[in-house]
Amino acid sequence: MIRHLVYSRWLFHHSKSVNTLVCLHGRQTRLLSTSKSSRNIMPAWVIDKYGGDDVLRFTKNASFPIITYPNEVIVQVHAAALNPIDVSMRGGYGASTLSMKRDPLNIKQSGTEFPLILGRDVSGVIMECGLDVKYFRERDEVWAAIPPWKQGSFAEFVVLSANEISHKPKSLSHIEAAAFPYVATTAWSALVNTGGLSKDNCAKKRILILGGSGGVGTFAIQMLKAWGAHVTVTCSQNAERFVRDLGADHVVDYTAGPVEEPLSVLEKFDLILDNVGGETERWALNLLKPWSGAKYVTLVTPFLQNTDSLGIADGMMQSACTMATKALKHLIKGVHYRWGFFAPSGPALDDVRDIVDAGQIRAVVEETFSFSQVPQAFEKLEKGHARGKTVVQIIEERADL
Missing domain, CATH: 3.40.50.720 (NAD(P)-binding Rossmann-like Domain)
Known part of the structure; x- marks a missing residue:
């Protein structure tokens, strides 16, 4: 299984065409390349140390997410929302506990979480599925709350476990849907x-x-x-x-x-x-x-x-x-x-989706920022007294995937 995953990932990064179909041990696997050349980097907002708004840095060279476990998916982010925990994490809140969660055996050196991508809410489209993912497929529109120990949604792509995602409510746009998960x-x-x-x-x-x-x-x-x-x-x-x-x-x-x-x-x-x-x-x-x-x-x-x-x-x-x-x-x-504590849960979002699509819960979006305006979105959130969510639009709704 491990060798199979490694070979699948090698093919993913070396395929020259989109939607390449290959056969591995008698099984067909659908692999996706996001460009004619191998995709190893992506645009993202990162922090290289804990601090204030000035530590936010835009880069076009963030590491492209990789499927490590067979129950994971790669999601192309259409919209992401800010939460107070993003401001707290930017300042180092919870760093000790989150580092332990990322590295339980304490193998890595201190500071290896950087460059760190913030953002706990995501609404987007699945671009690739792991081998054990059964209830989702490529091009499904999904939403999710990203655990704070994982790389976040202020990036073009994010990798998530299939039990953390849910199909997005059909009645909501990606901007509206991003206001909900966390x-x-x-x-x-x-x-x-x-x-x-x-x-x-x-x-x-x-x-x-x-x-x-x-x-x-x-x-x-x-x-x-x-x-x-x-x-x-x-x-x-x-x-x-x-x-x-x-x-x-x-x-x-x-x-x-x-x-x-x-x-x-x-x-x-x-x-x-x-x-x-x-x-x-x-x-x-x-x-x-x-x-x-x-x-x-x-x-x-x-x-x-x-x-x-x-x-x-x-x-x-x-x-x-x-x-x-x-x-x-x-x-x-x-x-x-x-x-009470935050707990990522795709099944919980399934139930929420049903209530939303029934018209019993509406999205409360106070302000929307573009991907280039992430620092301004943080400034808006830090002013407090919000009357709804602050959302960052990563990809235009009309974009053709």
Whole structure:
């Protein structure tokens, strides 16, 4: 199998024609060359060190992605979206943990992740499939959330595992589709995997979203409303109309004073999704229905900060102790305390696609930038107070593939 893959890759890089068909051990394999000469490089935005916006560098010589495992695909990127994690990763956030994920045996030297391509959201077209890929084929339009330990989407091509991708909603353009995957899989992981919610048990449940006007919040509002939940949201006054248009039933302005005061007079909640963190833990769990299985799920955790500052082993131990202590403290009061994390999932995006194509969730794109404007897109994101996603268009929609 390994020799077969190596030979297939050799043919891919040395084929002189497009869509060459070869026979290997009695099986036909469809190989694709992106140009008349072998393709080893591609345009991309990279960073060579951690830092501010000035570390972003455009290059036409980024390494072309290679299928290493038989369940991988190469996707030509049509659109990519920015998320706060891109800004954090540019500054080195999570570097220790992500380096361990990239190199579990610690074989490589420090800094081998560079040049690093950022970008967690992608919508594009499959250009090549590994030998074990069964549910996708070349030219399929797909979307995906790229794990932070992999090279990202601010490039012409990206390689992904088949279980990380999903067929793109037919009702969305690539620009619209790129606004979804990372926030959708993050919200899905927090609400479904950690919070235990689903379309079958969500009806009439009372959900509170702290920080509801950001990417995860705007997606969570729409998904929960599609499932029949009652959704209360905290946001600034100028975002109230925005979140109400997305379906929020009740909105509390956090700029009008201590937000816990107006929330405390409301009927208690079945689940709280916290996108804010900080002092919210001090009072938010008191808003849950006690002894009813109610859960508080926060996406603002110290896990990566602990591993960055303390090292992998000590950081994981510190995180485990913190989590266990808080969970036990609140369990005694009759509520469940949980940490939520992003989890890449093609099957989750399959379910999201069905909701989107049913017209129950719409894309919220605030601004679109061209591929040459990636630094400006980062500047826009860093200003904060976004009302939707910032998207980078890599390839024009009308391009002929």
